[in-house]
Amino acid sequence: MSVQVTIREEACRGCQMCVDVCPTKVFTYDDAAAKARVSGVEDCIACLSCVYLCPSMAINEAGYTAVKNFYRDLDFSRRMERFL
Amino acid sequence: MNRTNRRRSRSRRRTPPAPAVQEKEYKGHQGNTRGHHVKEMEATRTTLQETMTFMTALAYGMEQMADRGANGMAFVAGKKLGAKLAETSQKTDDITQALDTVRKLLSANHCNWGFETFKRKAQPTLITKGADGAEKLELVFRDCMIRQSLFRYGHVQKGSMCYMMYGFFSGALEAILGRRAVLEVTHAGQNACLKCLTVHSKES
Ligand code: SF4
Numbered sequence A: 001m002s003v004q005v006t007i008r009e010e011a012c013r014g015c016q017m018c019v020d021v022c023p024t025k026v027f028t029y030d031d032a033a034a035k036a037r038v039s040g041v042e043d044c045i046a047c048l049s050c051v052y053l054c055p056s057m058a059i060n061e062a063g064y065t066a067v068k069n070f071y072r073d074l075d076f077s078r079r080m081e082r083f084l
Numbered sequence B: 001m002n003r004t005n006r007r008r009s010r011s012r013r014r015t016p017p018a019p020a021v022q023e024k025e026y027k028g029h030q031g032n033t034r035g036h037h038v039k040e041m042e043a044t045r046t047t048l049q050e051t052m053t054f055m056t057a058l059a060y061g062m063e064q065m066a067d068r069g070a071n072g073m074a075f076v077a078g079k080k081l082g083a084k085l086a087e088t089s090q091k092t093d094d095i096t097q098a099l100d101t102v103r104k105l106l107s108a109n110h111c112n113w114g115f116e117t118f119k120r121k122a123q124p125t126l127i128t129k130g131a132d133g134a135e136k137l138e139l140v141f142r143d144c145m146i147r148q149s150l151f152r153y154g155h156v157q158k159g160s161m162c163y164m165m166y167g168f169f170s171g172a173l174e175a176i177l178g179r180r181a182v183l184e185v186t187h188a189g190q191n192a193c194l195k196c197l198t199v200h201s202k203e204s
């Protein structure tokens, strides 16, 4: 399944942060509507930077595999504290 | 206290062994018992996590002391490792074949560092050739242990640990292709990173 990217239009405030951050130019800016549009979803690598950055949380992605992050191991964190 | 009494008193002090914990067996969807595989995987993952977190803490410390010099040091260390691991690999002129060799090298060294080639829709070919003869292609790294370690403590990306990885790829690919290879980060994301690999021509 390929990645799907959608923008909730009513939430978009037209800041263009998604346009600037996307490394593969998935978004374009619609001047007339003052909103971002998804125009090249085929090139999305699912880096999720747009999702994290959008101040309105207007971007939604589906059909990607989320990387499993390391667990929070409190015991180990305690041992590592002195290095930080 | 004579020797026998001392031995007796020591054995009395010894704490009794903990009762054996009954491990819950994990049964897969086909009814297979895979409990030991799950345990083995968890142990390996914990070891990897602890090692990587420790390395990230060291890299962070190094960055504080040596500033940008830390990136250079990490790059050279990674490059040496890549060159060493690939020194006996079969040589080729084909970049995709060389990447496949690197992938196998990583896997043979128990390094689960997956990457895939990336072609933009508007791009006619995977590899593009510049006027200077240099060949370029993009790579996507998803499940990257460096990114996971950095996020674990909120460290920034594109630091010395990432440079170690660029070094590794440069070293390994140069050994396989016999040409200068440079891996640069185009974008460091939360769930994937996009990198550009440039392999220079033999003449340059
Ligand atoms: S970052 Fe969010 S709010 Fe800003 S233009 Fe893009 S979708 Fe709209």
Ligand code: SF4
Residues within 6 Å of the ligand: A005, A021, A022, A023, A024, A025, A026, A027, A043, A044, A045, A046, A047, A048, A049, A050, A051, A061, B189
């Ligand atoms: S996930 Fe990354 S590649 Fe995909 S649209 Fe967002 S910023 Fe672009």
